[in-house]
Amino acid sequence: MWTPTTRKKHNRKANRYQTDVTDEEWRVIEPHLPAAKGTGRPRAWPMREIINGIFYVMRAGCPWRLLPSDLPPWSTIYRWFATFRDESRFEKINHALVMLDRERVGRQASPTGAIIDSQSVKTTEAGGPRGYDAGKKINGRKRHALVDTDGRGLVLEPHPASIQDRDGGGPLLRASRRIFPFIQRVFADSGYAGEKVAKATLIAVEIVRKNPDQVGFAVQPRRWVVERFFAWIGRNRRLAKDFEATIDSARAFLYAASVMLLVRRIARAS
Secondary structure, X not given: OOOHHHHHHHOOOOOOOOOOOOHHHHHXXXXXXXXOOOOOOOOOOOHHHHHHHXXXXXXXXXXXXHOOOOOOOHHHHHHHHHHHHHOOHXXXXXXXXXXXXXXXXXXXXOOOEEEXXXXXXXXXXXXXXXXXXXXXXXXXXXXXXXXEOOOXXXXXXXEEOOOOXXXXXXXXXXXXXXXXXXXXXXXXXXXXXXXXXXXXXXXXXXXXXXXXXXXXXXXXXXXXXXHHHHHHXXXXXXXXXXXXXXXXXXXXXXXXXXXXXXXXXXXXXX
């Protein structure tokens, strides 16, 4: 709920754009970015401006070529985005910030419980892998997300929407074992019921089913946390649809959105 206290806490009027990182946020993210090399051509633009440009594109949903003129050239910002994408930089930053934020609130760095779900979104004429989700009647891609019990994004993976949840859930759980090996239980909806997900890893999969007498919409225990995560990242217009021609770029924007959430949360707390 918006109150005078929360409005003051989220106020960013001092920034040039709402997506510009504050000094506190920059102190959080700077250690995880590549340092300038001691040899070769010096950087023409500070890394902070590069991050501002990437966050601007993600939040505004504009094409790279339509970046404002007071930011670095669009080609420079896109080149850095492509570099971060290819070296999985946003995934690594997200992993570090998840552990930092969990420790900040007094929890263990690596979670033991998580929630899994997917979101189907339309794609555009940009092309790339896509499929038809017969359940949602959407031609596009699915975003599979594994979040902890507080809603922090742990593992995010886009793929064609034609892949069913029970087929996409297993690979996501297997991918989580490398970076979050202590997850013991995952909560999911009935789309993940079956042996494919249950036997994919040693993680216990608990299906949270609807009340048989339920009429209309109702908030489901545990499952609402991952739905809230999708709502949070959905504030970024670049994620309103999947505009990316490649799965790698789509994944990079998902992790960048998660990083933005964590950076702002940690900065406000400090």
